[in-house]
Amino acid sequence: MSEATRDIEALIELMARLPGLGPRSARRAVLHLIKKRGAVMAPLAKAMAEVATSARECAACGNIGTADICDICRDERRATGEICVVEDVADLWAMERGQAFKGRYHVLGGTLSALDAVGPEELRIPKLLARVRDEEIREVILALNATVDGQTTAHYIAEALDGSGVAVTSLAQGVPIGGELDYLDDGTIQAALRARKRL
Ligand SMILES: [Zn+2]
Numbered sequence: 001m002s003e004a005t006r007d008i009e010a011l012i013e014l015m016a017r018l019p020g021l022g023p024r025s026a027r028r029a030v031l032h033l034i035k036k037r038g039a040v041m042a043p044l045a046k047a048m049a050e051v052a053t054s055a056r057e058c059a060a061c062g063n064i065g066t067a068d069i070c071d072i073c074r075d076e077r078r079a080t081g082e083i084c085v086v087e088d089v090a091d092l093w094a095m096e097r098g099q100a101f102k103g104r105y106h107v108l109g110g111t112l113s114a115l116d117a118v119g120p121e122e123l124r125i126p127k128l129l130a131r132v133r134d135e136e137i138r139e140v141i142l143a144l145n146a147t148v149d150g151q152t153t154a155h156y157i158a159e160a161l162d163g164s165g166v167a168v169t170s171l172a173q174g175v176p177i178g179g180e181l182d183y184l185d186d187g188t189i190q191a192a193l194r195a196r197k198r199l
Contacts, residue, residue, distance in 0.1 A: 008034070060131070062107030062124055064089050072096075078104050081138035085128060085157065087111055087145055091181040095143060098189035103141075106131065111149035112156055125157065132166055141196055142170040145180050158199040169196040 008030065016026035033041040057063070058070035065071060072078055082103030086092050092105045108123045120126065132140060140161060144150035158168045171192040175181070181189065 061092075061105050062089070062109060062127075063092055063105060072104055078102060079135070080104075081136055082141060083128070083131065083135075083137050083139075084141045084143050086143050086181065087150065087153075088182070091143065091145070094181045094184065095189060095193075098186045098193065100190040100193045101141075108144075108153065111144065111147070111153040113149050113152075120156065120160075123153075125160070128157070129160060132161060132164065137166055139167040139169060141193070142168065142199070143181065143193070144170070146175045147178060147180075154199065168199050170199055171196050 012023070012026050012030045015021055015029055016023045018026070021029065033044070051066075054066040055064055056066065056068065058065055058073055059068050060073045061070060063070040063072060067074075080103040082101075083106050084092075084095060084101050084103060085106045085108060086095065087108050087110060089107055092107055095101050095105070106124065106128045108125065108128070110118055110123055112118055112120065112123065128140075131137065140157070142154045142157060144154045154170055161168050175184065175188070175192050184192075
């Protein structure tokens with residue numbers, strides 16, 4: 001194998017590690033990129049290099065952006081007294097696409113899992129409880145996936161906030177059993193947010 005071919009093979013191998021891409025689609029994507037290297041590949045490489053150095057987690061909510069505090073946390077209009085708790089940044093972005101929620105978020109970074117030994121300290125749950133205390137929060141909306149671990153986590157947080165005077169609600173209607181937020185359409189997310197219920 002020539003050195004040039006080795007570089008391309010290495011690129012295909014890296015691409016194949018992306019979620020949703022196997023070796024076959026990675027090969028197709030790389031071929032496409034090489035054919036469109038002026039219009040697509042060069043700008044993509046530049047954008048990736050930039051984001052690779054600038055991307056960081058928001059120190060308050062865990063969203064991913066390019067500043068220490070994300071746009072949503074910096075926006076005073078979003079200090080509504082509501083925090084929407086999600087498992088992953090992809091869920092936060094899905095909620096934002098739905099455009100139904102005007103408050104702020106809190107990204108847990110996963111769910112409680114006895115099997116994988118994930119406890120509250122491994123997630124951003126202590127940070128959530130501190131925010132509820134410090135930010136004049138009236139309502140915590142649990143927008144967790146309708147999986148066993150998601151619901152276990154929801155109940156843990158509801159119990160931790162019991163007696164704090166804060167309303168704890170969860171998304172209802174719309175989220176299918178075993179469903180993941182990131183795969184829902186915008187309308188379903190809007191309906192689920194509207195139909196949230198007290199735990
Ligand atoms: Zn933030």
